[in-house]
Amino acid sequence: MKPLKYHIPKLLVVLLSLISIVWNACSLKPVPNFAKDIAPIIHSKCSPCHHKNGTAPFSLMTYNDVSKRAKMVAFVTAKAYMPPWPADHNYSHFLNERVLSDFEKEQIQNWFKNKCPKGDLSALKYPNFENNLSSLGKPDLILSFQDIEIFNDNKDRFYVLKLPYQMNQERYVRALEFIPGQYQYAHHVNGHYLRFSDESNPFSGLMKTDIESANYSKEFMEMNLVNADGSIPFRVHSAVNYLPGAYGVKYPKGIGGFLMGKKGAFVANDFHFGPSRKHLIDSSKIYVYFSDQAPQRATYELMMGTNGVSEITPALIVQANTISKHVSKLTIYNDISILTVNPHMHLIGKSVKAYALKPNGDTLKLISIPKWQFRWQYFYTYQSPQKVPKGSTIVLEAIFDNTLKNPNNPNNPPKTISERFENAGASMRTTDEMLQFIITYMPYQKGDELIDLSKP
Numbered sequence: 391m392k393p394l395k396y397h398i399p400k401l402l403v404v405l406l407s408l409i410s411i412v413w414n415a416c417s418l419k420p421v422p423n424f425a426k427d428i429a430p431i432i433h434s435k436c437s438p439c440h441h442k443n444g445t446a447p448f449s450l451m452t453y454n455d456v457s458k459r460a461k462m463v464a465f466v467t468a469k470a471y472m473p474p475w476p477a478d479h480n481y482s483h484f485l486n487e488r489v490l491s492d493f494e495k496e497q498i499q500n501w502f503k504n505k506c507p508k509g510d511l512s513a514l515k516y517p518n519f520e521n522n523l524s525s526l527g528k529p530d531l532i533l534s535f536q537d538i539e540i541f542n543d544n545k546d547r548f549y550v551l552k553l554p555y556q557m558n559q560e561r562y563v564r565a566l567e568f569i570p571g572q573y574q575y576a577h578h579v580n581g582h583y584l585r586f587s588d589e590s591n592p593f594s595g596l597m598k599t600d601i602e603s604a605n606y607s608k609e610f611m612e613m614n615l616v617n618a619d620g621s622i623p624f625r626v627h628s629a630v631n632y633l634p635g636a637y638g639v640k641y642p643k644g645i646g647g648f649l650m651g652k653k654g655a656f657v658a659n660d661f662h663f664g665p666s667r668k669h670l671i672d673s674s675k676i677y678v679y680f681s682d683q684a685p686q687r688a689t690y691e692l693m694m695g696t697n698g699v700s701e702i703t704p705a706l707i708v709q710a711n712t713i714s715k716h717v718s719k720l721t722i723y724n725d726i727s728i729l730t731v732n733p734h735m736h737l738i739g740k741s742v743k744a745y746a747l748k749p750n751g752d753t754l755k756l757i758s759i760p761k762w763q764f765r766w767q768y769f770y771t772y773q774s775p776q777k778v779p780k781g782s783t784i785v786l787e788a789i790f791d792n793t794l795k796n797p798n799n800p801n802n803p804p805k806t807i808s809e810r811f812e813n814a815g816a817s818m819r820t821t822d823e824m825l826q827f828i829i830t831y832m833p834y835q836k837g838d839e840l841i842d843l844s845k846p
């Protein structure tokens with residue numbers, strides 16, 4: 391028999407492999423299955439858009455829905471292309487962030503690699519998107535715009551639409567949501583509210599004008615947006631706005647809102663339909679959510695950049711085949727509490743960032759979108775109001791890419807793009823550029839930082 395020392399290498403090998411077996415057994419995660427592990431992720435992070443009547447082109451709800459697209463689902467989640475959430479969640483946080491955690495992403499990958507096990511499907515409960523078009527739930531009142539024809543000539547169109555109404559009693563409005571009829575083509579709406587006097591007839595006059603028509607001013611006058619005696623009605627500017635991907639915002643009771651009179655109208659200013667090759671009908675709606683309480687804290691809007699209160703430097707002209715940076719700065723003269731922000735650019739936007747420089751030298755990070763996605767332009771609401779003390783400067787920085795490396799460049803070869811083409815009229819075509827930052831705020835009050843904006 392050989393002395394023990396000759397056995398040591400063999401023993402070591404045995405020992406090492408034993409350790410590795412035990413190690414593997416401990417770290418071997420159970421294979422995720424649909425019913426237990428995957429469905430909860432899909433139902434909370436995907437199905438709100440991917441359901442039968444949702445905004446996404448197909449449903450992701452049942453095992454069959456998801457398993458037949460498992461490869462694509464694994465791909466788009468690994469790339470963070472879905473769920474769509476362009477804001478960098480390491481820079482600042484918002485309510486209802488549509489992002490997957492690293493663990494959730496890993497679960498989806500493992501499930502796919504292990505050939506999509508079902509688990510116990512009989513125990514699975516499905517979410518019900520009863521009021522499936524809204525992010526705010528069942529509305530108290532639905533108002534419908536007149537049907538608008540979308541032509542198949544691949545041209546942008548811009549309208550002003552009037553949506554009159556009459557109610558038996560006045561009501562406080564807590565939230566509004568714009569529900570586009572044709573999600574793929576409704577590109578922008580700036581919706582104002584007009585409260586008419588009791589003698590007025592909101593239903594008189596034109597309901598629609600074409601902003602680019604030769605007779606625009608005449609048509610606009612004929613919309614009859616004044617009271618019976620010719621006076622200007624009470625007006626809420628930007629009462630309900632819409633951009634691709636946007637969803638409604640409902641603040642806690644008492645914040646924001648206004649009194650909706652017995653007679654009035656919503657006016658969708660600059661309702662922009664993007665180019666279409668299909669002939670379609672749009673019937674957009676406004677969902678109204680009432681409150682039994684008068685608003686206690688009024689909210690206001692600040693708009694930086696294009697058409698706004700702060701200049702863009704250098705001017706927003708992006709030469710063909712160049713990448714350029716543009717900045718806009720705004721000094722704040724009173725303490726404010728920011729509730730919601732919305733950055734807006736068009737097709738050659740590459741990235742955008744906004745922050746506030748406080749008088750004490752600190753920086754308050756507002757939002758960063760490292761990879762601009764034209765398709766997803768949310769109104770981002772903070773988890774609690776962000777105090778910006780007076781004397782702060784809000785800085786908006788954006789980069790535009792007018793080269794062919796930008797797959798969304800509308801021109802090939804690239805052409806110089808600016809805020810406005812000659813004869814563009816009042817509106818911006820998708821192929822023009824914009825840089826806007828819309829800030830919804832209220833004058834600061836002590837304790838605002840502690841308000842939880844997710845609480846109804």
Ligand code: HEC
Pocket residue numbers: 432435436437438439440445446447450459462463466467472473474488490765
């Ligand atoms: C905010 C709504 C929304 C959410 C949330 C959402 N999607 Fe989507 N998804 C869409 C829309 C809309 C499209 C169609 C493409 C587009 O318009 O950009 C789409 C497209 C897709 C596609 C097809 C991609 C392609 O290139 O054809 C896949 C796959 C997908 N989504 C998977 C998911 C998964 C998985 C989740 C959840 C982890 C998810 N989506 C969450 C709206 C959403």
